[in-house]
Amino acid sequence: MHHRLSRRAAAFAFAALASLAAGLPVRPAAAQPVTPIKFVLDWKLQGIHAWYYLAEDKGYFAAEKLAVTIDQGDGSAAAVTKVMAGAYQAGFGDVNAIIQNAVAKPGTAPVMVYMIYNRAPFALIVKSTSPIRTLKDLEGKTLGTVAGGAASRMFPVIAGKGGVDAAKVKWTNVAPNLQEQMMLKDHVDGSAVFSVTSYMNLVAQGIDPDKDIRWFHYGDLGVELYGNGVLVSQKLVKDNPQAVAGLVRAIHKGLRDTIANPDAAIAALMKREPLLNKDLEKRRLMYTLKTVMLTPEAAAIGLGDVSDARFARSLIQVQEAFELPRVPTAAEVFDRRFLPPLAERKVAAP
Template identity: 80%
Template sequence: MDRPVSRRSVTLAVAALAASAAFMPSQPAQAQAVTPIKFVLDWKLQGIHAWYYLAEDRGYFAQEKLAVTIDQGDGSAATVTKIMAGAYQAGFGDVNAVIQNASAKPGAAPVMVYMVYNRAPFALIVKADSPIKTLRDFEGRTIGTPAGGAAARMFPVMAAKSGVDASKVKWTNVAPNLQEQLMLKSHVDGSAVFSVTSYMNLVAQGLDPDKDIRWFHYADHGVELYGNGVMVSPQLIKDKPQAVAGLVRAIHKGVRDAAADPDAAIAALMKREPLLNKDLEKRRLLYTLKTIMLTPEVAANGFGDVSDARFARSFIQLKEAFDLQRVPTAAEVFDRRFLPPAAERKIAMK
């Protein structure tokens, strides 16, 4: 037999429902959930990282409902292995290292979603008064390189393109922080360097890199590699494609703003690392924008994308240099679906 329900019981039930509802997230709140992303850089903080912090300070990540934690790195190739290990979901690193890992471990390597360095910043440097005036003059000479340096590994490709007998060039391993000094003191005839780093190292030593140093940029001698860009894990693409698109949009706005207002970008960087040399890092930023980011190809196609034909040729060059057992497809390495529309990817430098 049913018991009558008292007015007090109804009142208590309504109160309980109201209290429980107060702790239940509403549907709009669930839709606005923030996605955390751990992001690793390629190296210690420099001017070439300023746009990430400018994007953070201007709320571009927050606008995309992202909580991005940015950590310093210890090498552009190491970014790839850190993402593969699951320590990070995204990072800034070398697309060529992605290609090599995708060759060996299909499906496990990160995917590049936003190309930043349109030209790989590999170069050989000699003193301006050196007798080495052409690439062929390196025959019979000694070049310093860090152990396993990518510039040294890619040299035979450039040599073949330039009619240089690579077997006649000698190599010696040097500490990365001594590359410029050993060349300047004539312990080696030249050094194989990462241009955006070496350029500012020379500036810090009181030299004018444009007058005191002769440069042989690989990109000017037939090497068609791209360089560093934003990469993400395959799992992030699978689970949260909207977050990947938001990450790319936010970073692109940071790059755009850094090109338009480099002082604001460096100010954002200095907030994170006040011991940096502000003037030197601004010069590094401007040099990088001018020499390897805002190229004629970028002017034509928009920032962040690649030329499919050139990209395919770069795969073949990497296969030759690193003896890849398998050449991955472009789709395994680069996914342009997350790029903003081409009209929004035009970037003008101040």
């Protein structure tokens, strides 16, 4: 039986043959457009960013018809403001900065769509030889902090729960790259730090952070805050929700694969920044997974999500610590509509 081509099909076939003859590429009749997304990290490239590059190398972004450009950042809070300013459509930043901006500039703050740090990595560090063994011992002591640091701003929360008179604790501002050194050289009695950064800074200085340092993790002391995650602009959510869902799926797959094979993830990172210390960055990645990501709560609710009850309490803690005029609603800050099904986000209990 003979089949006759429709005029439209015949025209396309003729055009394809003409293109081949001219050496031009043939494009599908209905190719799905690729969405460009500019994505900003919270800091310079480190092991805690490896899953983004593993996702890129495995084609997860391309499979979602996304062209993701990943730039280094200069702070977890700065990632939030850069997305607010429109320079980026998405980023890896601090949910607590979103909370503050949701109050200060309602309607313009980005929203968190995939929570990565199940615990905010805030901590106080002192030398293991220090007489400071409990929070109460901090009274009369001097602690170092970066100017405006979130760990120092949240100190009253753990002070109140530990029976500490916060007014009896002195603070001094130090440069971010000197936080550990100032403490090690006894210029301050302790420092309020971002644990996943400080841990490896100590390692790089020849200090064993597990033996030589005493840690007071805020997450163990009553601070219920979450930390960094994937955030997107409200404009992207409104204009292209499919792209948001695709971005979340791709990053989740990259993170899932990183947990299964950390070495592959670090290899992807090293391709972008060969001068990094591979062993140090793998250790940073593993420490971060262990301490702030793969928690019992994450095992229960899956990667990327939050506990509604805990999140509500964290909103109040941020409001009180930063003296915000109101407590934002959870919906202003976190949007779980784009999360993959729970079965895909389950992780083993630590």
